[in-house]
Amino acid sequence: MPDQATGRASPPTERVVAVLNFLAAHPHDRFGLSELARRVNLSKPTCLGILTSLTESGYLVRQAGEGTRDKTYGLGPALITLGHTAQQALRVSPAAQAELRSLSDAFGATAALSGVVDDRITLLELVSPPGAPSTVRVGQSYPFAPPVGLMFVLWDDGAVRDWLAKEPTIPLHTDSDRFERVITACRACGYLVERLTPGGRRLYALMAGMSNTLPDELRALLGELVSDIGERVYLPGTDDPETRHDISVIAAPVFDHHRRQVMVATMQIGAALTDADIAARAHALMATADAVTSSLGGVKPGF
Numbered sequence: 001m002p003d004q005a006t007g008r009a010s011p012p013t014e015r016v017v018a019v020l021n022f023l024a025a026h027p028h029d030r031f032g033l034s035e036l037a038r039r040v041n042l043s044k045p046t047c048l049g050i051l052t053s054l055t056e057s058g059y060l061v062r063q064a065g066e067g068t069r070d071k072t073y074g075l076g077p078a079l080i081t082l083g084h085t086a087q088q089a090l091r092v093s094p095a096a097q098a099e100l101r102s103l104s105d106a107f108g109a110t111a112a113l114s115g116v117v118d119d120r121i122t123l124l125e126l127v128s129p130p131g132a133p134s135t136v137r138v139g140q141s142y143p144f145a146p147p148v149g150l151m152f153v154l155w156d157d158g159a160v161r162d163w164l165a166k167e168p169t170i171p172l173h174t175d176s177d178r179f180e181r182v183i184t185a186c187r188a189c190g191y192l193v194e195r196l197t198p199g200g201r202r203l204y205a206l207m208a209g210m211s212n213t214l215p216d217e218l219r220a221l222l223g224e225l226v227s228d229i230g231e232r233v234y235l236p237g238t239d240d241p242e243t244r245h246d247i248s249v250i251a252a253p254v255f256d257h258h259r260r261q262v263m264v265a266t267m268q269i270g271a272a273l274t275d276a277d278i279a280a281r282a283h284a285l286m287a288t289a290d291a292v293t294s295s296l297g298g299v300k301p302g303f
Contacts (some may be wrong), residue, residue, distance in 0.1 A: 003303070013213050014051060015040075015046065015051055015052070016099065018040045018041075018042070019040055019042075019047070019050050020059070022039055022040050023036075023073070023074060023075050024075065025138070027075055027137075029074065029075075030072035030073060030074075031072060031073055031074075031076045032070050032071065032159055033047060033048055033070075033071070034053065036051070036073060045086050045249040051073050054076070055076065056204070058078030058088055059075075059076050059078045059079055059082075060073050060074065060075065060079055061073070061074055061075070061076040061077070061151075064193050067108060069223065072300070074214070076187060083273050088179070089192070093295055093296075095291075095292075095295045096113060096125065096291075096292045096295055097125055097127065099291045099295075100112070100113065100125060100126075100127040100265075100288065100291055101127050102288070103127075103267065103284060103285065103288045104127045104128065104129055105129075106284060107281055107284065108129050108267040109120070109129070109267050109268055109269065109281075110126065110128040110129070110132060110138075111127050111266070111267050111268075111288070112124075112125060112127070112265070112266050112267070112268070112287075113125040113263050113266075113292065114119065114125045114152075114261040114264050114266065115152070115262060115264070116144050116149070116152050116262065117141070119144055120141040120142065120143065120144055121136050121141060121142045121143075121144050121148065121152060122139065122140070122141040123136055123137070123139060123140045123141070124138065124263065125138060128238045139257070144163075145163075145167060145168060146163065146164060146166060146168045147165040147168065147231075149156060149173045149183070150163075150182075150192070151189060151192050151194075151253075151264050151266075152261065152264055153199075153261070154182075154183060154186050154187070154192060154253070154261075155186075155187060155253045155255075155261045155301070156260060156261045159260075160263065161184070163303075170208065170289075175231075178231075181235065182233045182235065183218040185235045185297075186233070189282070190252060190286050191250055191251060191252045191282040191285060192233060192251045192252075193231070193233065193234045193235075193236065193249075193250050193252070193278055193284055194232045194233060194234070194247070194248045194249045194250075194251070195198070195232045195234050195245065195246060195247060195248060195249060196246040196247055196248035196269070196270060197301070225255070232248070234247065234278075236275045236278055236279065237275065239275075241251070241274060241275045241276065242274055243274065243275075244272035244273060244274055245272060245273060245274075245278075246271070246272050247269040247270075247271065247272070247273050247278065248268075248269060248270065249266050249267065249268055249269060250267045250269060250281055250285055251265070251266045251280050251285075252263050252264070252265050252266075252282070252285045252286045252288070252289035253265075253289060253301060254289050254292045254293050254296070254298065255293045255296075255298040255301065256296055256297075256299075257296070257297050257298055257299055257300045258299075259298075259299050259300070262296070262298070263292070264286055264289075265288050265289040265292060266285075266287050267281055267284075269281070
């Protein structure tokens with residue numbers, strides 16, 4: 001984590017972050033000192049010092065291990081307050097949460113709000129139907145660079161240009177004509193629809209939590225999964241209306257008072273839908289996104 005004055009990394013801070021990130025990735029598990037030190041590649045004395053300080057601050061809890069005198073560690077209650085504070089700072093209000101809950105209940109689907117935080121796509125709020133399994137969690141983040149992140153810039157010409165200027169996460173071969181059609185069509189209808197593909201599922205699973213700079217070997221592998229910006233976008237009305245299409249997610253933009261896109265509201269689909277099915281869900285999602293925009297004092301631009 002860079003020092004603000006010098007720009008240099010702080011190894012002691014990075015060690016604390018490594019411990020917290022590891023435990024956050026295993027929220028239902030408890031780990032003893034030896035195993036935790038091994039898993040985060042720290043010496044036992046260093047790891048013990050970090051664990052002791054975090055436990056005293058309430059960020060971790062220490063429990064006696066079953067059938068042994070050894071202690072185990074897991075996430076603590078102070079992180080709840082910290083998480084709620086961060087959520088408020090990122091402008092996810094109770095009103096926005098209520099809108100997502102209403103949308104989720106209406107369609108029995110997972111609804112979410114995401115934004116770009118510190119140049120990473122970050123999940124800010126998530127509401128799922130009762131008992132629904134989830135492979136993502138609030139706070140999970142992804143690199144924000146082509147081809148990942150189109151829905152976060154689609155409704156802002158300047159943001160599109162800045163995003164395209166970033167070094168791609170993976171090798172790309174962009175069809176410029178199709179990309180322009182995607183932008184025009186999505187702005188006209190007010191939402192984006194992504195197809196459900198095995199490659200897309202693997203892409204997001206692989207990239208969750210990764211840094212913005214990927215090893216060359218992994219970049220090449222991801223390039224085999226997705227090679228074109230917007231290639232997974234489905235444009236309604238381009239096929240027979242009764243044809244069903246495997247859809248992954250529908251997204252709609254949220255704007256601030258400067259008419260700039262600041263978040264994206266999404267509905268997870270994971271099913272085959274007709275154009276009419278897509279439209280019904282998309283219009284409900286847009287109403288939710290518009291309500292969140294209003295709650296932020298935002299203004300929806302005209303295109």
